[in-house]
Amino acid sequence: MKKLINDPADVVAESLRGFAAAHADLVRVNADPAYVVRADAPVSGKVGILSGGGSGHEPMHGGFVGRGMLDVACPGEVFTSPTPDQMLEATKAVDGGAGVLHIVKNYTGDILNFEMAADLAREEGIEVEAVITNDDVAVQDSLYTAGRRGVGVTVLAEKIVGAAAEEGKDLAAVAELCRRVNAEGRTMGMALTSCTVPAAGKPTFELGESEMEIGIGIHGEPGRERVPLASAKEIVERLAGPVIDDLPFASGDRVLAFVNGMGGTPQIELYLVYNELKQLLDGRGITIERNLVGSYITSLEMAGCSITLLRLDDELIRLWDAPVLTAGLRWGA
Amino acid sequence: MKKLINDPADVVAESLRGFAAAHADLVRVNADPAYVVRADAPVSGKVGILSGGGSGHEPMHGGFVGRGMLDVACPGEVFTSPTPDQMLEATKAVDGGAGVLHIVKNYTGDILNFEMAADLAREEGIEVEAVITNDDVAVQDSLYTAGRRGVGVTVLAEKIVGAAAEEGKDLAAVAELCRRVNAEGRTMGMALTSCTVPAAGKPTFELGESEMEIGIGIHGEPGRERVPLASAKEIVERLAGPVIDDLPFASGDRVLAFVNGMGGTPQIELYLVYNELKQLLDGRGITIERNLVGSYITSLEMAGCSITLLRLDDELIRLWDAPVLTAGLRWGA
Numbered sequence: 211m212k213k214l215i216n217d218p219a220d221v222v223a224e225s226l227r228g229f230a231a232a233h234a235d236l237v238r239v240n241a242d243p244a245y246v247v248r249a250d251a252p253v254s255g256k257v258g259i260l261s262g263g264g265s266g267h268e269p270m271h272g273g274f275v276g277r278g279m280l281d282v283a284c285p286g287e288v289f290t291s292p293t294p295d296q297m298l299e300a301t302k303a304v305d306g307g308a309g310v311l312h313i314v315k316n317y318t319g320d321i322l323n324f325e326m327a328a329d330l331a332r333e334e335g336i337e338v339e340a341v342i343t344n345d346d347v348a349v350q351d352s353l354y355t356a357g358r359r360g361v362g363v364t365v366l367a368e369k370i371v372g373a374a375a376e377e378g379k380d381l382a383a384v385a386e387l388c389r390r391v392n393a394e395g396r397t398m399g400m401a402l403t404s405c406t407v408p409a410a411g412k413p414t415f416e417l418g419e420s421e422m423e424i425g426i427g428i429h430g431e432p433g434r435e436r437v438p439l440a441s442a443k444e445i446v447e448r449l450a451g452p453v454i455d456d457l458p459f460a461s462g463d464r465v466l467a468f469v470n471g472m473g474g475t476p477q478i479e480l481y482l483v484y485n486e487l488k489q490l491l492d493g494r495g496i497t498i499e500r501n502l503v504g505s506y507i508t509s510l511e512m513a514g515c516s517i518t519l520l521r522l523d524d525e526l527i528r529l530w531d532a533p534v535l536t537a538g539l540r541w542g543a
Numbered sequence: 544m545k546k547l548i549n550d551p552a553d554v555v556a557e558s559l560r561g562f563a564a565a566h567a568d569l570v571r572v573n574a575d576p577a578y579v580v581r582a583d584a585p586v587s588g589k590v591g592i593l594s595g596g597g598s599g600h601e602p603m604h605g606g607f608v609g610r611g612m613l614d615v616a617c618p619g620e621v622f623t624s625p626t627p628d629q630m631l632e633a634t635k636a637v638d639g640g641a642g643v644l645h646i647v648k649n650y651t652g653d654i655l656n657f658e659m660a661a662d663l664a665r666e667e668g669i670e671v672e673a674v675i676t677n678d679d680v681a682v683q684d685s686l687y688t689a690g691r692r693g694v695g696v697t698v699l700a701e702k703i704v705g706a707a708a709e710e711g712k713d714l715a716a717v718a719e720l721c722r723r724v725n726a727e728g729r730t731m732g733m734a735l736t737s738c739t740v741p742a743a744g745k746p747t748f749e750l751g752e753s754e755m756e757i758g759i760g761i762h763g764e765p766g767r768e769r770v771p772l773a774s775a776k777e778i779v780e781r782l783a784g785p786v787i788d789d790l791p792f793a794s795g796d797r798v799l800a801f802v803n804g805m806g807g808t809p810q811i812e813l814y815l816v817y818n819e820l821k822q823l824l825d826g827r828g829i830t831i832e833r834n835l836v837g838s839y840i841t842s843l844e845m846a847g848c849s850i851t852l853l854r855l856d857d858e859l860i861r862l863w864d865a866p867v868l869t870a871g872l873r874w875g876a
Binding site: 212213214215216221222224225226227228229231232265266268269273288402403419422439441442443445473474475476477478479480481482483484485486488498501503505508510511513514515540541 | 545546547548549554555557558559560561562564565598599601602606621735736752755772774775776778806807808809810811812813814815816817818819821831834836838841843844846847848873874
């Protein structure tokens with residue numbers, strides 16, 4: 211296992227210590243239970259935005275904590291749900307009296323733990339709403355999920371919903387907006403290589419030298435099909451095609467196009483993929499109004515990419531453009 | 544070769560088209576000769592800042608073009624110097640009457656071509672100064688270099704010098720500042736895996752399953768030694784030790800600590816490395832005043848990292864903190 215780590219059991223805790231030291235101007239990190247919280251939390255009168263899930267997907271979610279995005283993130287162990295206790299403490303840390311929104315990716319462990327945490331928080335008098343993201347069109351059920359998996363749209367939802375909360379929208383409005391973003395977005399991913407969970411010490415799956423996996427999940431869960439390597443152009447068709455057909459996106463739609471690296475993919479390839487996606491969407495009459503190209507929801511060192519399309523309207527564009535000041539996304543502030 | 548590409552011969556051109564489409568608000572991309580230039584270039588009365596070199600190191604340099612950093616970047620083919628003609632056209636594109644600074648990493652091909660380009664530009668009446676970065680303490684000479692290689696400090700110099708040019712400093716002052724940043728910074732890197740140049744189609748070097756290369760260059764050039772895999776703590780000692788001893792950095796120094804990923808290294812590992820570096824520097828009485836953690840000067844999909852330390856004073860801190868608006872670095876704007 212070739213990784214820049216010490217003891218595999220300490221990877222998440224040590225990485226969080228580094229993150230805390232690097233970004234002390236933006237966040238505080240609580241060690242036990244682990245959460246990453248805005249330095250100025252709780253913000254009185256503002257809806258708190260919480261997300262979380264297994265580690266290994268950085269910068270998601272800790273890298274999205276800060277003004278205009280998340281108030282707090284709960285990192286579990288690698289590819290493992292955080293605990294209800296952890297989510298409860300994080301919820302309490304960001305309750306400024308206006309309630310807290312939980313943004314939950316659709317994985318069975320996360321769903322169960324977030325439900326329990328929401329119940330516990332409500333018992334303590336905190337208003338909580340939960341929205342589940344499930345944008346992955348690759349498979350209906352998977353190794354860790356009943357229904358569709360929550361993937362790339364989660365990043366976009368966190369940005370847009372964070373902006374709305376910053377503007378002072380109430381909990382019901384913020385939750386409704388989050389549901390709308392999830393409903394308007396679709397994603398599909400692929401892998402050229404596997405990843406290795408530190409505690410496992412060996413690759414999550416095996417992929418031949420001339421194979422790739424289409425429809426991969428962010429934990430290396432099997433996708434739709436294992437096929438021979440193909441050109442970037444063909445890969446983009448295989449990802450964007452099902453994404454477009456599913457919503458469906460149609461000629462005249464305005465979209466945010468998000469080309470995401472899985473962790474081990476260099477930028478030179480991501481921009482090449484974006485070039486193919488742009489041509490494909492141009493051909494379908496779909497206009498890219500905004501874009502995001504980079505590694506934002508990753509699977510450790512997996513090589514590969516995902517493509518997310520989000521249908522935009524003027525309000526979503528305005529909220530996307532609003533200032534954000536986090537370690538992972540930063541503009542206008 | 545597992546890459547998200549089409550024809551290996553088209554990788555740089557296609558990736559640049561994607562970059563141009565994604566960041567049309569910040570830059571224009573000229574196709575032939577290839578350069579990435581600020582959307583508002585030339586800025587009248589401002590010193591133009593130019594850098595360039597082989598592709599495959601993204602976001603360096605094209606990702607650093609924008610307000611407060613570079614005015615223009617010349618990308619060569621992967622790991623290949625741009626041509627003098629390309630550098631000349633780029634120089635002309637950003638000459639706002641106050642001259643142009645060439646920031647050149649110390650590789651033999653780059654040096655020769657930049658010298659020729661500077662001569663050609665001067666013949667056309669453009670004032671040009673060139674500053675060579677050579678911060679890599681790993682080896683004195685290498686496969687592509689006489690003297691030390693230019694690596695991580697180049698990124699920091701581009702930011703700091705870009706801020707000074709934005710403030711209106713003249714060419715002599717900007718060049719002197721660039722030399723000072725280079726003189727105050729040192730770097731050393733390591734690799735867990737090789738990279739594969741698309742046109743070559745096979746790994747640049749072979750590294751056993753339980754080996755790593757200490758002192759690697761950004762083109763996969765051999766480093767100081769090939770040794771058994773070690774913990775992150777030991778790796779940080781092996782990189783930061785020679786960096787500290789070389790300048791030398793001493794107790795009481797204030798530094799910018801830059802933990803850079805080589806392209807295939809996930810963030811969770813980079814922050815873990817930063818945590819080790821912070822502890823090591825604390826133990827030596829060296830204070831981290833600013834930090835940068837991420838993949839900014841890469842070697843395609845190589846897994847590994849480099850550590851750069853830059854000794855700071857109040858002026859360098861102020862210029863580092865100044866607003867920057869590029870695809871790869873963005874704050875305060």
